[in-house]
Amino acid sequence: MTISGLLLALLAIFAAAKLFGELAERIGQPAVLGEMFGGIVIGISGLRLIDPHNAILHLLSQLGVVLLLFLIGLETDMKRLISVGGASVSVAVAGVALPFAAGTGVGLLLGYPSNVAFFLGAALTATSVGITARVLSDLGHLKSDESQVILGAAVVDDILGLVLLAVVSAAAAGEKLTTLAIAKMFGLAVGFVVLAIVIGSILAPHLIRWIARLRVAKALFFTSLMFAFTLAWLADLAGSALIIGAFAAGLVLARTERGGDIEHEVHDVAHFFVPIFFVLVGAAVDLRSLNPMNAATRPFFIVGLLLTIVAIAGKLLAGYAAFGRPLRKIIIGIGMIPRGEVGLIFAQVGLTAGVLTSGLYGSVALMVMTTTFVAPPALRILLTKSRRERDDRESALCGVVTEAMSDRDRPD
Amino acid sequence: MTISGLLLALLAIFAAAKLFGELAERIGQPAVLGEMFGGIVIGISGLRLIDPHNAILHLLSQLGVVLLLFLIGLETDMKRLISVGGASVSVAVAGVALPFAAGTGVGLLLGYPSNVAFFLGAALTATSVGITARVLSDLGHLKSDESQVILGAAVVDDILGLVLLAVVSAAAAGEKLTTLAIAKMFGLAVGFVVLAIVIGSILAPHLIRWIARLRVAKALFFTSLMFAFTLAWLADLAGSALIIGAFAAGLVLARTERGGDIEHEVHDVAHFFVPIFFVLVGAAVDLRSLNPMNAATRPFFIVGLLLTIVAIAGKLLAGYAAFGRPLRKIIIGIGMIPRGEVGLIFAQVGLTAGVLTSGLYGSVALMVMTTTFVAPPALRILLTKSRRERDDRESALCGVVTEAMSDRDRPD
Numbered sequence: 014m015t016i017s018g019l020l021l022a023l024l025a026i027f028a029a030a031k032l033f034g035e036l037a038e039r040i041g042q043p044a045v046l047g048e049m050f051g052g053i054v055i056g057i058s059g060l061r062l063i064d065p066h067n068a069i070l071h072l073l074s075q076l077g078v079v080l081l082l083f084l085i086g087l088e089t090d091m092k093r094l095i096s097v098g099g100a101s102v103s104v105a106v107a108g109v110a111l112p113f114a115a116g117t118g119v120g121l122l123l124g125y126p127s128n129v130a131f132f133l134g135a136a137l138t139a140t141s142v143g144i145t146a147r148v149l150s151d152l153g154h155l156k157s158d159e160s161q162v163i164l165g166a167a168v169v170d171d172i173l174g175l176v177l178l179a180v181v182s183a184a185a186a187g188e189k190l191t192t193l194a195i196a197k198m199f200g201l202a203v204g205f206v207v208l209a210i211v212i213g214s215i216l217a218p219h220l221i222r223w224i225a226r227l228r229v230a231k232a233l234f235f236t237s238l239m240f241a242f243t244l245a246w247l248a249d250l251a252g253s254a255l256i257i258g259a260f261a262a263g264l265v266l267a268r269t270e271r272g273g274d275i276e277h278e279v280h281d282v283a284h285f286f287v288p289i290f291f292v293l294v295g296a297a298v299d300l301r302s303l304n305p306m307n308a309a310t311r312p313f314f315i316v317g318l319l320l321t322i323v324a325i326a327g328k329l330l331a332g333y334a335a336f337g338r339p340l341r342k343i344i345i346g347i348g349m350i351p352r353g354e355v356g357l358i359f360a361q362v363g364l365t366a367g368v369l370t371s372g373l374y375g376s377v378a379l380m381v382m383t384t385t386f387v388a389p390p391a392l393r394i395l396l397t398k399s400r401r402e403r404d405d406r407e408s409a410l411c412g413v414v415t416e417a418m419s420d421r422d423r424p425d
Numbered sequence: 426m427t428i429s430g431l432l433l434a435l436l437a438i439f440a441a442a443k444l445f446g447e448l449a450e451r452i453g454q455p456a457v458l459g460e461m462f463g464g465i466v467i468g469i470s471g472l473r474l475i476d477p478h479n480a481i482l483h484l485l486s487q488l489g490v491v492l493l494l495f496l497i498g499l500e501t502d503m504k505r506l507i508s509v510g511g512a513s514v515s516v517a518v519a520g521v522a523l524p525f526a527a528g529t530g531v532g533l534l535l536g537y538p539s540n541v542a543f544f545l546g547a548a549l550t551a552t553s554v555g556i557t558a559r560v561l562s563d564l565g566h567l568k569s570d571e572s573q574v575i576l577g578a579a580v581v582d583d584i585l586g587l588v589l590l591a592v593v594s595a596a597a598a599g600e601k602l603t604t605l606a607i608a609k610m611f612g613l614a615v616g617f618v619v620l621a622i623v624i625g626s627i628l629a630p631h632l633i634r635w636i637a638r639l640r641v642a643k644a645l646f647f648t649s650l651m652f653a654f655t656l657a658w659l660a661d662l663a664g665s666a667l668i669i670g671a672f673a674a675g676l677v678l679a680r681t682e683r684g685g686d687i688e689h690e691v692h693d694v695a696h697f698f699v700p701i702f703f704v705l706v707g708a709a710v711d712l713r714s715l716n717p718m719n720a721a722t723r724p725f726f727i728v729g730l731l732l733t734i735v736a737i738a739g740k741l742l743a744g745y746a747a748f749g750r751p752l753r754k755i756i757i758g759i760g761m762i763p764r765g766e767v768g769l770i771f772a773q774v775g776l777t778a779g780v781l782t783s784g785l786y787g788s789v790a791l792m793v794m795t796t797t798f799v800a801p802p803a804l805r806i807l808l809t810k811s812r813r814e815r816d817d818r819e820s821a822l823c824g825v826v827t828e829a830m831s832d833r834d835r836p837d
Contacts, residue, residue: 016487016667017662019488020667031648034641034642038640038641039640047641069484072481076431076432230456232447238697239439242433242436249429284642284643285697
């Protein structure tokens with residue numbers, strides 16, 4: 014790819030993101046839905062202006078998710094995240110176990126061998142924290158208790174999902190993984206997050222004081238980015254996910270005295286890369302491979318439909334595992350629905366290992382696409398409704414104070 | 426390259442840029458000098474932490490120059506640029522003619538065939554507007570009359586240089602270019618800039634009014650970027666250079682009512698990509714191929730030294746072609762000295778065409794490296810001196826007003 018080609022691709026991506034983002038906002042939907050739809054329009058199912066599998070665009074989009082999760086971490090209050098930690102863990106565990114069992118069941122019922130069924134089940138487990146966090150942020154709802162549970166659960170289920178991926182991959186390759194090996198993998202992934210937050214919290218204030226002594230331009234900006242990139246890279250090395258390292262870096266830096274400044278400085282750069290990710294998610298959708306009118310693709314459409322149903326039902330039920338707090342469980346369940354890149358990574362690994370056929374890859378893609386596109390409008394309806402109900406309640410109770418209250422409650 | 430690999434490479438690049446940028450500032454030099462030196466340390470002559478010829482890093486660095494020139498355009502007052510236009514054009518023409526003649530002369534004197542000598546001469550013609558503009562900006566001197574002449578001349582000599590490249594390449598390939606073909610190429614390149622500025626100035630205010638009606642987040646930011654990318658791409662298509670299109674886009678948008686806001690919004694993203702370019706310039710420097718102690722590389726070291734001398738002398742003399750205004754000609758001459766990417770592109774084309782040997786490529790690289798590293802500290806000495814002299818003069822003349830004057834004169 015030449016630099017001219019890259020500029021053209023970025024032009025197409027930004028134009029699609031902003032044009033369809035604008036349309037989405039005008040019909041009252043989150044902008045991210047428009048960005049993904051814009052991706053379908055310019056991608057392999059549409060005008061084919063960009064190739065979603067181009068190595069460079071793919072790297073830039075991954076940099077986008079890393080920066081998005083760093084930014085989300087910077088906007089998250091770690092204390093509140095920990096205070097809802099119990100609810101998050103139960104939602105995550107239920108949200109991995111239920112869809113995995115149901116997806117495997119669908120595979121077995123349809124007569125697929127058990128290793129295929131396991132892959133199908135595993136692909137349903139991990140919520141795309143990037144998509145959900147972006148929707149909550151677009152709707153101005155990132156700081157609510159429900160959102161904290163969703164964020165925490167999405168991080169935990171990413172870790173569980175990655176361990177599960179290693180297990181089913183080994184099983185598919187005919188290897189036997191001992192319980193000890195699985196426990197070690199799981200311990201490393203969880204241990205990394207805990208260590209990153211503990212050691213990071215000790216080091217970060219020193220880092221911030223050291224930056225204050227530098228004369229070079231944009232020292233805070235670059236040092237923060239380097240902190241995030243380092244933790245992301247270490248997370249990957251420890252068998253966890255890049256985005257979990259970036260999120261942990263954001264959590265840690267948010268608690269330093271320059272947290273607000275860092276968020277402000279990283280904001281513009283993150284927003285340059287983030288639409289690349291969401292447009293590419295849409296651009297990779299191949300509608301033709303799932304045409305229900307075509308006899309050759311119909312069976313995969315039906316498998317995809319069944320997977321979608323259990324994927325949605327599993328996470329909705331998992332939302333009710335958020336015990337112990339007066340939370341709107343349905344919001345949590347819906348927030349956990351979107352499967353994104355992780356589901357596709359599972360399908361890709363299955364395809365490469367020769368366990369999944371390209372037809373079944375399409376079924377997983379249909380599940381990813383539908384769950385991703387269903388959650389944003391559903392969340393919007395519920396969040397608008399819940400705000401209106403609360404406003405009405407407050408209005409009945411305290412009359413004139415309402416205006417000030419709802420202003421205060423409205424996140425920035 | 427995986428995303429982990431990209432994060433590691435960016436970590437190395439940012440760390441080198443900021444560490445050596447900080448050191449440069451502490452010894453009173455422009456940060457860009459530190460960034461290039463940091464590139465040598467982590468590049469092929471040093472620790473080899475990054476590969477400067479990696480396709481993805483190369484694309485990101487080119488995006489950096491495009492954004493840098495867009496930003497420089499946004500900070501430039503088109504009226505002042507045009508008011509010194511005569512001086513710019515004469516500096517550019519002299520600054521292409523003198524080094525080309527002298528470089529060709531060096532080649533012929535050393536007994537190289539004429540097509541080789543022409544390539545060596547042509548590689549000396551084009552100033553790296555990116556490096557010079559960055560140095561002037563680092564030193565807070567971008568808005569002086571001398572800087573306007575340098576910027577204008579650097580844009581014009583890039584156009585002249587690109588036409589010259591086409592001519593010597595055709596000559597090297599044994600093709601005959603008619604005067605008409607050369608005139609057409611030149612007309613297209615110049616015509617593009619004029620048309621881009623005229624049509625852009627008509628369209629830009631409508632664009633800005635249209636953006637004001639959008640609801641989607643960061644509409645101004647993305648529309649401005651798309652405007653810059655479009656002009657850059659069109660410039661390339663018209664036979665001009667990408668960076669000239671980006672510069673023209675900045676000039677045009679700077680004159681709209683949102684010019685200041687656009688500059689502010691583009692700033693952070695540009696500063697993410699820009700260090701990648703300067704670190705890669707340093708990382709590509711291969712000191713071993715020019716070792717004067719080694720009998721095999723000594724002749725190329727000597728050719729490189731002679732080329733450097735005529736490259737510096739040619740541009741210094743060209744500075745004195747800035748007639749008709751009370752300008753510090755020596756500052757203009759020194760500002761024109763750095764050859765960067767364009768000189769290397771010439772050498773690369775010559776190498777690919779089989780006209781230059783890899784030894785002579787090294788000679789051109791030595792010229793590029795030396796001119797690039799010599800100009801920043803020289804400019805700094807002169808600009809500090811000129812400011813002190815002016816302050817002294819003002820102090821003698823008007824006593825107490827001095828403080829306010831020098832504050833006002835100090836660019837932001």
